[in-house]
Amino acid sequence: MATIHIEDVSKNFGTFHALKNIFLSAEDKEFTALLGPSGSGKTTLLRTVAGLEQASSGRISIGAMRVDNLAPKDRHLAMVFQNYAVFPHMTVADNISFGLKTKGALKEYIAEHTQRTAALLHIEDVLHKYPNKLSGGQRQRVSVARALAVQPQVLLMDEPLSNLDALLRLEMRSELKALLKKSETTTLYVTHDQIEAMSMADKIAVMNNGEIMQYGPPEEIYFKPKHEFVARFIGSPPMNLFTVQTLKTVNKKTFAVINNDIAFVIEASLKTKIQENFDACGVLVGIRPEQLSFKGSASHAKTFADASTIQSEVLTIEQLGSNTLLVLKSNEILFRVMEKYGIKIDLNDRVTFGYQPNQLSWFGKDSGMHIEA
């Protein structure tokens, strides 16, 4: 059982707070992605778990064992580095067996296990070669094989795919996912690539400024962002966020008015909470580009009678293959809509989009916190 428990961990570099009171619990065999922009503290958190950085305060446990005062070698974990860190003066075989040798495994076991791990990563043909004769992708495989060979309780990966070219990255991504599923290793995976995190991870911890903004399964991160930052950071293109100008009640329905063309209807259950937040510090409303659907050209000006539509003009049209990305403009407010390929639309058309009121996300403008019923 290799759970990871991070409790109230902080890390300061001088006066800079790299990590602020981090809590995170990863279950056994779970794949957790630490996702965030550069400088958000995700690599520092990973290195703190590894023991390469000393936490300023807090506790870290792996399984039942508290590890934050142990040397890296006693923590029973392995790490894959961004720059691979393959030992240049050793052959691939020596690289893979390095951990087993230092741990004093039996010779026959080392030979057999090295072979097996190499086969797992499809590098059995280059075992006798030196790293400088290998491609970047092969080096990455060696570095993963070296980490897996010691059968660690916990595997830490620091942006392992970021140095590979796009095609190779895609290939390695699915291969790595299958491999880690099979090896049943608890994994912490640092990445700034949200697609990588979404596609591989069981859970994602979105980090910003040394804090975990949200921790949960990918769908939850995507569809129910708990914080404005998560809404802006996740999704490509990210969520559209509008600043609510006024709240207006028409025919017993309350609308969050953005401008003459755009107003979002507020669900009855949220009405009081949003009113409170609006009075206190303002409110943002968000909707994902693909959650807005094209309803045809706008034949008349927006009225509050058609509750779940908004109107605007088409500024740009980008064909992205299977999808079409529209940038729309309404009185200096820009937002994006993702539509299926084949939509009949022209530049500067005035068009109507529909939305589902229950798909809207509401955030306090100053706090950034999600507003819930």
Place this chain on the structure above:
Amino acid sequence: MRKKAILYYGLGIFFCLSVLLPIYFLIVLSVSGRDAVYAWPKIFYVANLDWSMFRFFFEVEGVTRAMFNSVLVASLTVVFAIGLGTPAAYALARYNFFGKNFYRIAILFTRAFPVAILALPLTVRFINLGIYDTIWAVVIVHTALALPFSILIQSNLFQSVPKELEEAAWLLGCTKLQAFFKIMLPICMPSVAATAIFAFIISWNEVFAAAVLTVKNRTLTAFLISQISESPLFFQITGSFFLVIPTLFFIFIVRKYLFSLWGITNK
């Protein structure tokens, strides 16, 4: 433009010849026998090989002893310059400690005072310690001269090795010391060897301290400096041969590493 090129090449050739010609004559004359040394005009090539000058040189009393001392002193200097210099270099490269920048400069202080000024106090101190006129006195001074190079060159070297390599080794079950010997040292070995040879050359070439601090137990340089002025020309030539050629030979072996250590790209 063309004139400039001619000027550069002309100067280049002039300086090369001014260094290379004496060395060339040194080699040719030292294997051509006594008669060739005194003959006029001088010969430009070896007519018939004659080792008699070397034979004579080694038969002179004190030469073999001095040569043995030189090798011993230089070897011990290497042992201390590497043995003390490598840990210091590693500390400078990988750790942040109080006074690190001052320490880096302080290392160079040993080279800031000319040996001529230090000679008298050192002599007094060594007499008090009872190691005056032993090779240890010379070894201590030579180590002090070689250490700054050893430390600064190696710390640059260690710094150029990605930290992740060591970190990977730590995570794979190595202590910091094991990681140093299994990862850092093998990767840096060629350059550490070059540093060692460089320390050897510093000691082999050093004459002043060796001459002041010893009377009987002289190194080859110190021995020759006291002998050469009152020796015949052919003895001077063989003596110079043994001072110059080993140094050149070693420098030649490690030139590639010395260039890269000093930041000159070797194209």
